[in-house]
Amino acid sequence: MNTLTVGMIAGEFHARRVRGLKQDVLRLVEEVIDDGVFHGGRRIRELEATAGERWGGHALCVSSGTMALETAVRALGIGAGDEVIVPALTFVSTAFAVAAAGAVPVFVDIDPSTRTIDPRAVAAAVTPRTRAVIPVHLHGLMADMTAIRAVADTHGLAVIEDCAQAAGATDAGRHAGSMGDIGCFSMWVGKNLGGLADGGLLLTRDPARLPLLRKLTDLGRDGERNTHHVRGSRGRMGEIDAAVIRHQLDLLPAWTERRRAVAARYTDAFAGLPVHRPGDVAGRSHTYYKYPLTTADPAVAASLMAHLSRAGITTEQVYPQALPHQPAMADIPHRVEDIDVSLDVVPRTVCLPIAPELTDQEADRVVEAVHAFHSDRT
Ligand SMILES: Cc1ncc(COP(=O)(O)O)c(C=O)c1O
Structure with missing residues (x-):
């Protein structure tokens, strides 16, 4: 056992990962600087197109997983007086996103072996005010989306997938984020897929949702700089993060x-x-x-x-x-x-x-x- 004390084994490895990618990252940063486009350019478009194609939906880059969740809740028209069912075992952002819209998070239990939301607990918590459920694909394993979808369909609920910890996870070949109404990813540097600091991504199979999702994350704008159609957030991702995340997607x-x-x-x-x-x-x-x-x-x-x-x-x-x-x-x-x-x-x-x-x-x-x-x- 004398090897046991040789060197620390850290809990998180993203510093080691980014260091390993240093030459690629420096090249990507240099390319962005040379192009002189820092937001809304070709790297964002390429990341959205590739992630959408690989994961089975239409993607929109945003500034964080928290922003993705807040945007999804708002885009579904959820607000004051509504309830949204979330698992008790999750990161705060899952519930904060519900609260940010003025709605009530309803905490239910998890399945002990998978640690993901228990579909029976979801069914038991539904009231006439319930509008949506947010299964969290905790630790990288997808929640039981088939059972959750069945409960949601029975009660007319929307399903927002919290995929913050599950980029690339699948259920019978279907990717995390493609089985609910909207999938929300975190691309924080320490996640399985991440940029240099914070980032996030929205995924939806319904292209009709994209214009509102876009407006909600671009200060209410719809492509034109000086008109703000709705109260939106400053929720965009930058070109450098998009370039790094696109590189890591491969x-x-x-x-x-x-x-x-x-x-x-x-x-x-x-x-x-x-x-x-x-x-x-x-x-x-x-x-x-x-x-x-x-x-x-x-x-x-x-x-x-x-x-x-x-x-x-x-x-x-x-x-x-x-x-x-x-x-x-x-x-x-x-x-x-x-x-x-x-x-x-x-x-x-x-x-x-x-x-x-x-x-x-x-x-x-x-x-x-x-x-x-x-x-x-x-
Ligand atoms: C389950 C879960 N939901 C939401 C988030 C929020 O993502 P972000 O930190 O990118 O805002 C995280 C990660 O931090 C998370 O693990």
Whole structure:
């Protein structure tokens, strides 16, 4: 075990990734500077065309995943007096986007094995005021879109996919973002596909939605500079980020395969341990933005994290504070259904380092350290 303390294994690897792409990024930045077009140019158009074609819809680049979600909610005409069902286990932006439109987020529970929104909980939470549901493809695995679509169709609800963590994920060959009414991606630098800082993308199969989505993210403009048709946001992406993300879009399939290979290494290695391991589910292919390992109870998870930390391995719990219990929610009208599974699962979970840039040696160190922890306990 003397290898365990050699070098830190970080929880996030985007600095390593961007450094690895440095020459390409510098060339792309130089090209944009030489062209002298920083917004709304050919790189944005090319990213939109390619992402739309590959993921099965029409794409619009925006400034962040949060902006994508806020825009989707507004574009569907959701506002005061409406309710939108969201999972209790998600990043704040999913619920903030609902609140930003003046609507009420309704928190429901997750499926314990996939951690994505439980379609039965969605059905149980519907009221006459419910307008939409936002399944979150958490950790890189798509929610059960077939079941959610069925509930949504029964009750006449719109479906907004939160694909912030799931660029490139599929369900029986259909891409994240192409199965609901509008898909919302984050292209923050640390995501599976990201630019240099923040970015996002909207995807819709219905081209008739594009003009409003565009206006809502360009200060209400419709291509002409001085007329503002609706109250819109400053929500655009820049050409440099578009160029970098377009470059990485070609690398995404290989990166996803690498994430899956690291996950398979973990999953095989932990077969005999008293833990629950993530994986593909019923045709839904995991892209492993995170690798959540679920232990028997919170005390075991805390000791495992401490043990891995002593071995120089950074881990995290996602999200340590339940979203309905975040201080900000005190001022936001919302409703909370039964969320026992969400509250139970996170304190028992340890997310292990995973990234295309993680080496086999580093993955083996993680495996050794997790095994050492379990042998010390027996
Ligand atoms: C599930 C989820 N939704 C929304 C967002 C918001 O995206 P962004 O940080 O790009 O605004 C994120 C990521 O940060 C996320 O993980």
